[in-house]
Amino acid sequence: MSKAVLRVLAGEPLWPPPIWLMRQAGRYLPEYRALREEAGDFLTLATTPDLAAEITLQPVRRFGMDAAILFSDILILPWALGQGLRYEAGEGPVLPPIRDRAGLAGLDRSRLVDRIAPVAATVRRVRQDLPAGCTLIGFAGAPWTVACYMVEGHGKSEFPTVRRLAYADPDFLARLVALLTEATVDYLTAQIEAGAEAVMLFDSWAGLLPPALFDRLVIAPTEAITAAIHDRHPGVPVIGFPRLAGTGLGRYALETGVEAVAMDTAAQPEIVATLVAEDVALQGNLDPLALLAGGDEMREQAEDIARALRGRPHVFNLGHGILPETPPEHVAALVEAVRGA
Numbered sequence: 001m002s003k004a005v006l007r008v009l010a011g012e013p014l015w016p017p018p019i020w021l022m023r024q025a026g027r028y029l030p031e032y033r034a035l036r037e038e039a040g041d042f043l044t045l046a047t048t049p050d051l052a053a054e055i056t057l058q059p060v061r062r063f064g065m066d067a068a069i070l071f072s073d074i075l076i077l078p079w080a081l082g083q084g085l086r087y088e089a090g091e092g093p094v095l096p097p098i099r100d101r102a103g104l105a106g107l108d109r110s111r112l113v114d115r116i117a118p119v120a121a122t123v124r125r126v127r128q129d130l131p132a133g134c135t136l137i138g139f140a141g142a143p144w145t146v147a148c149y150m151v152e153g154h155g156k157s158e159f160p161t162v163r164r165l166a167y168a169d170p171d172f173l174a175r176l177v178a179l180l181t182e183a184t185v186d187y188l189t190a191q192i193e194a195g196a197e198a199v200m201l202f203d204s205w206a207g208l209l210p211p212a213l214f215d216r217l218v219i220a221p222t223e224a225i226t227a228a229i230h231d232r233h234p235g236v237p238v239i240g241f242p243r244l245a246g247t248g249l250g251r252y253a254l255e256t257g258v259e260a261v262a263m264d265t266a267a268q269p270e271i272v273a274t275l276v277a278e279d280v281a282l283q284g285n286l287d288p289l290a291l292l293a294g295g296d297e298m299r300e301q302a303e304d305i306a307r308a309l310r311g312r313p314h315v316f317n318l319g320h321g322i323l324p325e326t327p328p329e330h331v332a333a334l335v336e337a338v339r340g341a
């Protein structure tokens, strides 16, 4: 196995660490904006395999990234289950909210595999054109985070409705999370069977929960998904990203069975290294604002992170996604700094 990212995810420390960046395909790239214009809207782009495959490969070609992440979105899953979805300019995703059992009854898992066929086709196309040393990462949102958007109906809030429902109607939320857990296994399995070599679970809103709910809504579903993936596809590593989980990261790494934990911007690598077993890989965690700013401060922060984790299995990345205003030259400078570390 010669792909650097796969070696690190298997527990091998490499120096310098391999690098890819969350949201590496996206609006900061002029070549993305051109194809986005051609498609008209984001959903069309994400469900047209030729275009989605091309976008997945854009940052790999431009910067020589060590991994490609499938171009899609975590909300493709609720869309594939039959919940409406549109992306509003300047507003983000909008879904008709689901807040009760009647809403759950409208979701249909039996259509999932058909509706995600364009995603599987995208993965197959990317694998055909993937440079030799580059790893293709598939992904899904973790059930809790996807539930946040499905219940709230949009992203611009601290998700008060779903957090209240966790107390007021725990049975409803348990059913929704159980359905999403099973659907996520189907979704990731389809990506792996099409050629994804590793998968990542984005739990962007894990940090909103107190410990008891974190165990039930973040750790337990992640553990179930990871076990099912390992069972069906032994050897395909799972990267978990429980964003803003704080010290909960330790329990998450220990109990979910993931091969790698992605650190958010606030996590201190030296401390995380003490909370996580040495054979679990760490990913992250440069501040996307440092990348936006560029220059010496960016390089120093990046070198500090790489050095702090030297000797551990580490995949260099950001602590959250690239911001659309980021100059592409800063990304090139970051890749150079990490490779020359």
Ligand code: CP3
Pocket: 021, 022, 023, 024, 025, 026, 027, 036, 042, 069, 070, 071, 072, 073, 074, 075, 087, 091, 092, 093, 139, 155, 202, 204, 321
């Ligand atoms: O390059 C990559 O990382 C792969 C593609 C990817 C997208 N979204 C594309 C996208 C990935 C991995 C995601 C994950 C995602 N999507 C998350 C988890 C990570 C995180 O950021 O916390 C979440 C919460 C979403 C939901 C989502 N999708 C939101 C809130 C938005 C609107 C905000 C925004 O950035 O525009 C989206 C839309 C979206 N997803 C875009 C892209 C490139 C922008 C679409 C456009 O207008 O062109």
